[in-house]
Amino acid sequence: MTRGSGVTRVVVVGADAAGMSAAHQALRTARRTGRELAVTVLDRGTHTSYSACGIPYWMAGDVESGDDLVARTAGEHRAAGIDLRMETEVVAADLAARTVTTGSGEVVEYDELVVATGSPAVVPDWALRPDGTTYDGVGAVKTLDDGAAWLERFDSAGDGAHVVVVGAGYVGVEVAESALRRGFGVTVLTRRRGMSMLEDEMAERVNAGLCEAGAEVVLGAEVTGLETDGDRVTGVHWDGGSREADLVVVAIGVRPATAFLDGSGLERADNGALRPDPHGRVADHVWAAGDCCEVRRRIDDQWVFRPLGTYATKHGRALGDTLAGGSLTFDGMVDTSITRFALGEVHLEIARTGLSHRDAEAAGFDPVALVTEGTTASGYMPEAAPIALWVMADRTTRRLLGVQVVGGAGAGKRIDAAAAVLWAGGTVDDLAWMDLAYAPPFATAWEVLQVAARRVAERL
Amino acid sequence: MTRGSGVTRVVVVGADAAGMSAAHQALRTARRTGRELAVTVLDRGTHTSYSACGIPYWMAGDVESGDDLVARTAGEHRAAGIDLRMETEVVAADLAARTVTTGSGEVVEYDELVVATGSPAVVPDWALRPDGTTYDGVGAVKTLDDGAAWLERFDSAGDGAHVVVVGAGYVGVEVAESALRRGFGVTVLTRRRGMSMLEDEMAERVNAGLCEAGAEVVLGAEVTGLETDGDRVTGVHWDGGSREADLVVVAIGVRPATAFLDGSGLERADNGALRPDPHGRVADHVWAAGDCCEVRRRIDDQWVFRPLGTYATKHGRALGDTLAGGSLTFDGMVDTSITRFALGEVHLEIARTGLSHRDAEAAGFDPVALVTEGTTASGYMPEAAPIALWVMADRTTRRLLGVQVVGGAGAGKRIDAAAAVLWAGGTVDDLAWMDLAYAPPFATAWEVLQVAARRVAERL
Numbered sequence: 047m048t049r050g051s052g053v054t055r056v057v058v059v060g061a062d063a064a065g066m067s068a069a070h071q072a073l074r075t076a077r078r079t080g081r082e083l084a085v086t087v088l089d090r091g092t093h094t095s096y097s098a099c100g101i102p103y104w105m106a107g108d109v110e111s112g113d114d115l116v117a118r119t120a121g122e123h124r125a126a127g128i129d130l131r132m133e134t135e136v137v138a139a140d141l142a143a144r145t146v147t148t149g150s151g152e153v154v155e156y157d158e159l160v161v162a163t164g165s166p167a168v169v170p171d172w173a174l175r176p177d178g179t180t181y182d183g184v185g186a187v188k189t190l191d192d193g194a195a196w197l198e199r200f201d202s203a204g205d206g207a208h209v210v211v212v213g214a215g216y217v218g219v220e221v222a223e224s225a226l227r228r229g230f231g232v233t234v235l236t237r238r239r240g241m242s243m244l245e246d247e248m249a250e251r252v253n254a255g256l257c258e259a260g261a262e263v264v265l266g267a268e269v270t271g272l273e274t275d276g277d278r279v280t281g282v283h284w285d286g287g288s289r290e291a292d293l294v295v296v297a298i299g300v301r302p303a304t305a306f307l308d309g310s311g312l313e314r315a316d317n318g319a320l321r322p323d324p325h326g327r328v329a330d331h332v333w334a335a336g337d338c339c340e341v342r343r344r345i346d347d348q349w350v351f352r353p354l355g356t357y358a359t360k361h362g363r364a365l366g367d368t369l370a371g372g373s374l375t376f377d378g379m380v381d382t383s384i385t386r387f388a389l390g391e392v393h394l395e396i397a398r399t400g401l402s403h404r405d406a407e408a409a410g411f412d413p414v415a416l417v418t419e420g421t422t423a424s425g426y427m428p429e430a431a432p433i434a435l436w437v438m439a440d441r442t443t444r445r446l447l448g449v450q451v452v453g454g455a456g457a458g459k460r461i462d463a464a465a466a467v468l469w470a471g472g473t474v475d476d477l478a479w480m481d482l483a484y485a486p487p488f489a490t491a492w493e494v495l496q497v498a499a500r501r502v503a504e505r506l
Numbered sequence: 507m508t509r510g511s512g513v514t515r516v517v518v519v520g521a522d523a524a525g526m527s528a529a530h531q532a533l534r535t536a537r538r539t540g541r542e543l544a545v546t547v548l549d550r551g552t553h554t555s556y557s558a559c560g561i562p563y564w565m566a567g568d569v570e571s572g573d574d575l576v577a578r579t580a581g582e583h584r585a586a587g588i589d590l591r592m593e594t595e596v597v598a599a600d601l602a603a604r605t606v607t608t609g610s611g612e613v614v615e616y617d618e619l620v621v622a623t624g625s626p627a628v629v630p631d632w633a634l635r636p637d638g639t640t641y642d643g644v645g646a647v648k649t650l651d652d653g654a655a656w657l658e659r660f661d662s663a664g665d666g667a668h669v670v671v672v673g674a675g676y677v678g679v680e681v682a683e684s685a686l687r688r689g690f691g692v693t694v695l696t697r698r699r700g701m702s703m704l705e706d707e708m709a710e711r712v713n714a715g716l717c718e719a720g721a722e723v724v725l726g727a728e729v730t731g732l733e734t735d736g737d738r739v740t741g742v743h744w745d746g747g748s749r750e751a752d753l754v755v756v757a758i759g760v761r762p763a764t765a766f767l768d769g770s771g772l773e774r775a776d777n778g779a780l781r782p783d784p785h786g787r788v789a790d791h792v793w794a795a796g797d798c799c800e801v802r803r804r805i806d807d808q809w810v811f812r813p814l815g816t817y818a819t820k821h822g823r824a825l826g827d828t829l830a831g832g833s834l835t836f837d838g839m840v841d842t843s844i845t846r847f848a849l850g851e852v853h854l855e856i857a858r859t860g861l862s863h864r865d866a867e868a869a870g871f872d873p874v875a876l877v878t879e880g881t882t883a884s885g886y887m888p889e890a891a892p893i894a895l896w897v898m899a900d901r902t903t904r905r906l907l908g909v910q911v912v913g914g915a916g917a918g919k920r921i922d923a924a925a926a927v928l929w930a931g932g933t934v935d936d937l938a939w940m941d942l943a944y945a946p947p948f949a950t951a952w953e954v955l956q957v958a959a960r961r962v963a964e965r966l
Contacts, residue, residue: 103946384945
């Protein structure tokens with residue numbers, strides 16, 4: 047991998063959203079700036095640029111094939127001039143020598159190193175056989191291989207099979223929907239009260255929806271072990287209970303794949319996450335973006351771990367642009383996210399942006415919060431569905447601090463208008479009085495998001 | 507109407523959104539401030555606080571009864587302490603004497619006058635018989651009485667009846683949907699190219715949708731007269747064509763009902779619209795809000811006529827609060843609006859915010875605009891529908907100037923995030939990089955609104 051002088055050797059570790067966004071943007075910007083880049087991407091897996099978020103919908107039957115989840119294939123990346131090497135795991139890095147070492151012992155030199163290794167699913171010991179693989183019928187939901195395995199498990203499970211989902215975050219709720227839609231019995235186990243990204247009074251609405259759709263929800267259930275028959279799972283035990291199970295979904299979170307940087311001296315969070323600046327820079331000649339990183343929350347200027355595709359693609363793009371002499375930056379986020387739980391008559395859109403009440407207090411704000419109920423469309427329209435909004439603002443500055451939404455069709459993406467106010471550092475009065483769109487199929491004359499904001503404004 | 511000293515006599519003319527918002531907010535604020543108000547509302551009609559926007563959906567059959575469109579009845583207003591007098595038209599005002607005169611000759615004294623008379627539909631001479639009433643089968647779509655008349659006409663029209671809609675603004679398009687859904691043949695006539703609130707390339711998408719749904723659309727058709735058989739319409743003539751018609755909808759716009767202020771010396775726009783300040787003040791002791799007013803557009807600081815319910819309720823509320831000693835203001839708008847055209851397979855959500863290209867040039871900006879196509883959800887999801895976005899920004903300042911959207915389910919309310927950026931005076935980069943919600947049923951990983959903004963950002 048020696049090059050003529052003037053060519054910058056960029057080595058990207060990880061061929062998913064962040065890494066490939068960086069690689070492509072670097073080449074794109076280089077055409078404009080005239081920089082000469084040689085971009086190599088190393089990935090330990092077999093699939094590039096896939097939508098992990100789409101896997102629950104593949105499991106549900108909405109998506110025909112795993113290939114549909116692949117945004118760009120290895121061939122497409124190579125055609126763009128990227129030296130892409132799959133099934134090539136990086137196991138060590140020497141930042142002083144500027145080399146990385148692969149599992150097969152190859153030493154690869156770099157001028158600039160991009161860490162985009164993502165966050166594999168956490169699989170606890172209770173899910174593992176002595177050989178380190180999961181029991182039959184047990185698995186996480188993260189990679190395309192995970193998805194393919196789940197599809198096979200779902201397809202071969204008999205009528206009346208029971209699925210236990212461990213964890214009630216976004217993935218847990220989405221997989222519960224998938225399993226219910228495939229006709230299985232579903233139990234959701236959660237260590238606390240589920241949907242930890244929501245305030246209690248909003249999370250309760252999600253739990254109620256899960257129950258209404260036929261799932262059993264067990265709160266405060268810390269799994270202690272599996273019941274097995276040979277290699278196969280047959281049940282789950284937790285503090286205070288147990289249940290027979292044919293399939294067990296492990297959806298308790300993810301952890302950054304940065305072990306190969308142990309001893310490198312790079313600052314990392316407790317879970318191993320890197321903390322790149324807005325250009326993606328971590329240290330001299332070391333860059334990072336995506337799920338292996340924390341992101342900066344603008345409202346309280348805190349680092350938080352939010353392994354979301356939107357941050358990966360944005361930060362990756364800024365990073366790639368910078369590597370080639372551009373000036374794009376990823377200026378943090380306001381902690382926006384969304385999901386859906388839909389089955390038959392139950393259709394819940396679930397979204398949040400900004401701080402939690404606890405975050406706001408920790409940051410020294412004087413938060414005032416209220417839940418407001420209304421409808422997604424004018425009450426006389428067939429489109430009108432219930433919606434609940436939690437809005438929080440700071441008593442002293444009137445600054446908007448956070449909004450959460452649980453409601454019917456059309457509820458979820460309402461969060462974007464609130465996220466835009468948070469992005470601009472606006473007040474709850476901005477949210478209450480700004481000019482949002484109204485027509486009967488879409489909103490009430492006082493848009494419900496604005497009614498909710500007005501009610502909080504009146505309490506400050 | 508004499509009162510004890512200390513009581514302020516507020517006379518509101520017009521009992522719809524703006525007037526009743528003002529009346530209720532005045533009483534609400536007065537309870538806090540201790541002001542004593544006597545609030546009288548005079549209205550020439552028979553219905554209070556109804557949703558004119560809902561009438562097309564009543565005509566379509568979505569809404570069971572006209573009563574469903576009434577947000578609050580006369581009795582409810584009176585129970586709140588408002589002296590409400592219906593069928594009482596104000597025909598003159600003497601601002602020096604502080605009196606208004608009703609059609610029956612009664613002189614009503616006021617301390618503060620609130621003009622909230624709205625904007626009746628414009629009905630051109632060609633629609634009128636010699637006695638000043640419309641021909642049978644011909645009518646506008648503005649009041650609840652109009653709605654009731656249309657429901658009767660639709661119910662009594664035979665199979666195969668043909669409806670000609672004159673005007674292709676929001677009301678025209680909504681009524682075209684209603685008539686098509688009721689099974690009638692529909693022709694839409696428009697003087698120019700229809701949907702004048704959209705740029706050409708976006709309006710064309712709406713016209714294509716109307717045609718796909720079975721409507722005939724005639725562009726550049728200025729109506730010259732009706733064909734009649736006695737009192738009944740049988741056809742429509744326009745420059746260059748004619749058509750048989752059983753029913754003719756007049757949807758060519760509205761005009762402020764401020765003739766009773768002729769000679770008052772109040773500044774008014776060419777069409778008679780008032781121009782109240784953010785508190786609703788027009789002159790000493792004279793206030794106004796709602797459809798009889800122009801509103802201030804923040805982006806270019808221009809007065810424009812946008813008779814929309816959201817502005818009426820917001821400005822009315824600020825006005826009422828001010829009258830009772832409060833400090834709420836209506837700080838203008840960014841020209842956001844939305845509608846839908848949906849029939850069978852055709853589902854178009856149509857929304858806009860900000861300036862048109864022409865407005866932007868007139869205001870001295872150097873506008874750069876692009877249309878971007880994408881999907882409302884991740885491409886592999888069944889929810890994914892086509893969406894087209896027009897985004898415009900200023901080359902010099904990078905300021906966002908306008909966004910327009912035409913697309914499938916979920917497209918329309920995306921405009922709110924853009925409206926929030928406009929409200930804050932943000933840049934196209936803010937729109938491109940801020941933190942909008944992503945999950946496969948709701949968006950692509952780069953939200954299409956942000957892709958559209960990014961493409962414009964790259965051209966500046």
